[in-house]
Amino acid sequence: MTTLSVSLTVNGKKVSADVEPRTLLVQLLRENLHLTGTHVGCDTSQCGACTVHVNGDSVKSCTILAAQADGADVRTIEGLAQAGVLHAVQEAFREHHGLQCGFCTPGMVMSSADLLVKNPNPSEHEIRTWLEGNICRCTGYHNIVKAVQHAAQTLRQTAQAAE
């Protein structure tokens, strides 16, 4: 069996691994790098539990080969908190009870964090539309949307304070 050597940056650290061409990015993250915060819900590109950032864009890591991410800058849920301080989206999910079982949460948080970089002041409709690729079987989405709205507010205030 042929293997490929891939090198990428994951959560700011350079990593390399020898993988089969058919290895998915999510397998590389979970099985080689033991970053098990990224979940596999469906493995069929539907649920978004596996969402990570590749070069600053949210993607489903179950539907991209590790080889396609060679050279890329990848961020997972483990890389969101900085120096032990939760990211505003993580904090807002905790504060506003944006989860029940928590299985979808890593994907929801990564997806929402991407939205708030691209659209710092989204309407409720824009939040719901953006999260179409993330399925939650517990919450009914209501508190997830509320959490994203509050995180947006926090991030805008932080940005303003920094000016």
Added chain:
Amino acid sequence: MYAFDYTRPTSVADAVATLASDSDATVLAGGMTLIPTLKQRLAQPSQLVDLGALPGLAGIRREGDTLIIGAMTRHADVARSEIVAAALPALAALADGIGDAQVRHRGTIGGSIVNHDPAADYPSAVLGLGATVVTDRRQIAADDFFTGLFATALEEGEIVTEVRFPLPKRAAYVKFPNPASRYAVVGVFVAETGSGVRVAVTGAGPGVFRAGNFEAALTASFTPKAVEGLVWSADDLNSDMHASAGYRAHLIGVLAKRAVATIA
């Protein structure tokens, strides 16, 4: 997934040569269709030729009255392009309505039209605008490109490099999305182009097609009223768990009228 080899060529010539030397090799673009297909073991390519590193295949530019989109341009880039918003807003809106954010961050226009899923959005714009599909070896008119269910005029090993859209006087796309996948249960692209009115329908049949009676009516009068009561036969349309052929036929009329209403 069955095992396969993987190459990431850095020139179109190399990619074409690899494909020519191995008839079981397959092109990989965004992977949004191909990777799920491989997971289901519905295909067993010997190797994937990843177009992801080819220079110049991703990009958007305007040359006079033509909008040119590289095959590897992602849906998200078309959706948020200022060039597309100014030149052809209907196409930006179409791209923004594909799947979900994560799919739009990977899926490409080339992959979408080559795959020619009967429910895909882009084929309706390519046919509805009378675009030209450019490959490594020739140019193919939209009217000749889509040949049937998941089928196109591409030869084995031929690579789409860009799509050239002649800018219309006005155009609009309206779809009835499947609530889960966002694929079109039916989608109608209406355009008044330099060479007449074109109406392309996706989602309804075994591939994208033009609705001649709607085109004739809109040529006579480009108003929502002109298509009122027009009927498209349900005979060759799809029936599945999402909609019957009769319902799809009905949607063609409703969506065509809505599309015209947004630009009349």
